[in-house]
Amino acid sequence: MDAKLSPNQGLNLSGIGLVSLLGVGLGAAAVVLDGMANRLPWQGTSLTMPLLVCALISAAVGYWVIPWLQALKAGQIIREDGPQAHLKKAGTPTMGGIFFIPVAAIVACIWSNFAQDVLAVSALMLSYGFVGWLDDWQILRRKSNKGISPRMKLMLQIGFALLFCLWLINSQPSSITSIALPLGFSLPLGLLFWPLAGFVLVAESNATNLTDGIDGLAGGTVAIAMLALGALVAPSSLGLMVFCAAVSGSCLGFLAHNRNPARVFMGDTGSLALGGALGAVALLTNSLAALFILSGIFFVETLSVMAQVSYYKATKGPDGKGKRLFKMAPLHHHLELSGWSELQVVAVFYIISAILAVSGYAISKF
Template sequence: MDAKLFPSRTLRLSGAVLFILLTVGLSLVSVFFDLAAGRFGQTLSLSLPFWVCALATAGLGFWVVPLLRSLKAGQIIREDGPQAHLKKAGTPTMGGIFFLPVAVVVSLLWSGFSPNVVAVSALTLAYGAIGWLDDWQIIRCKSNKGISPRTKLSLQIGFAALFCLWLWLTQPFSITSIALPFGWVVPLGVLFWLLAGFVLVSESNATNLTDGLDGLAAGTVAIALMGLGILIAPSHPDLMLFCAALSGSCLGFLAHNRNPARVFMGDTGSLALGGALAAVAILTNSLFALLIISGLFLVETLSVIAQVSYYKATKGPDGIGRRLFKMSPYHNHLELSGWSETRIVALFYLVGGLLAFLALALS
């Protein structure tokens, strides 16, 4: 896409306006579905845990963000990235350390420590710990290279295997197939566990790749979690509660992460959010719905794969290849094509909302 496709007189959205629009939108959606399902005012609803976590996270951020700044936990910006991002150097990162625990604690207490919520929370915190190691290494070494990709991938696969082992031991025959629209079911047998592990790792890395602009990952994941929560509400109210709580925490974090961001979530937050989405989808047999809801994250991942593959395939004698995009992931291509950060984020929010609606319609 090129910026020339959109006239310069198009409404310029600020980060604050985007945040307000997303807040109003998610709030109306949560209240509407609570009323439609007759759950409004009950303990297991979308809107109540959503707002409790949103307000708690936003309030906590006013204490944690200055603390991270005083600890000099500043982001190291890639020198080969968009030049406009260089001014963000030094912005505190590792924001996941305060918005993830809020959602986990609220959902655990509110659900009465439901086994499913305990398992999903454990996986979320485990992936958050991997991200924290990566962020800490970047800060400690003052380099944009954290732990090695092999180490990160090994840890992700290890925790994914533990989660699948727990699920197999506790619910060995409940989930061995994929539910598709119109009542179709694809039995996979033992292959389901390989697919589940792949989804956990790939979804985690996909949300990590999407976390490249102010408010982009926090807002799109909040939308995805709300859509997934609505989808699974009739059959898994405990995990619906978890989705609502984590969506609210993302919104509360966005109060500090909207453009211009005062804090970044870092790998601590982005890896954990993808793991949470995947874990909930696996437990509720909603993998096809997750594929649709996570369409934006998939596009971001495919853009990186396509960029690298095309570059390697077109290498000449000088060792230099051609590029499909100006830069990957795709949001960087849009930015280098003249789009402002807020316009890209607004587009992604809109598409994310449409994808969530599509997943609900197909279900």
């Protein structure tokens, strides 16, 4: 007989309790990382201050924006073939990315005195957020789960990635000559930069988008990854460190409203923007190896979808139906249908993300 984990077993936290623990953990980590780098937490050039300021601003702005989204009837359309427990979420406002993503971009640009690299990654993040907004708006307008076509979404993502790469080549040519690897090794790129950079930006944004399926999941895991990435890039760019801390803090402020039970969802507006921001910072600072580790959760979520589709096609019979490797993909939905509660999934993913963040930071220091 299969053993199932019921909502009353194991971790027993409320949504606000879990997010509070995450906030304390991120704040403490920021203070420790600042101390290790001989930065005072209350200085402008620190991880701690942008994190806290953006968390407070995003949380406060949410109290004004969410009622406005409700008045616009911007309610999420829930998939009928998904976990049945999610059907009760129908009507919860989506497009939450429209308030916490701009907060991060504006604060980071002002805080960094409009540094060129911060302006560039902020522009990429907002551009991907715009692609997500188009998708969310079409879903709401049509009252279905189908937004803009996958082809259109991909072409827009590639287009904005191309513009970012053109800027990168002209302004930061040293960033694209090779990939930095642990232990001092490097891998020459040459013309391979173009397909690699495009793949990183598009894949990272879509992977983050796939992870956004449970209250608080994407926001929390991105907040952890962004803070770690900010600590990694600090020696080469204090401006990008501030940007990462601002995005991490904005995600934390968003979680004040998105924690279980969620009052708002980030939608593609938020998830595509966050993935694009991770990829852009990693490309600009030659931190792709670290990004691969920090994005472990997003990578596994994407692999679960790819494996599900491939296995279904490979086992398709004469009736046109195949077998499923998972009960549902991405992986977080499989765990839900296996008996885990949403909070248990989110808590375990937070822990794994924290372990990956520490591992990525430590390995990158060798």
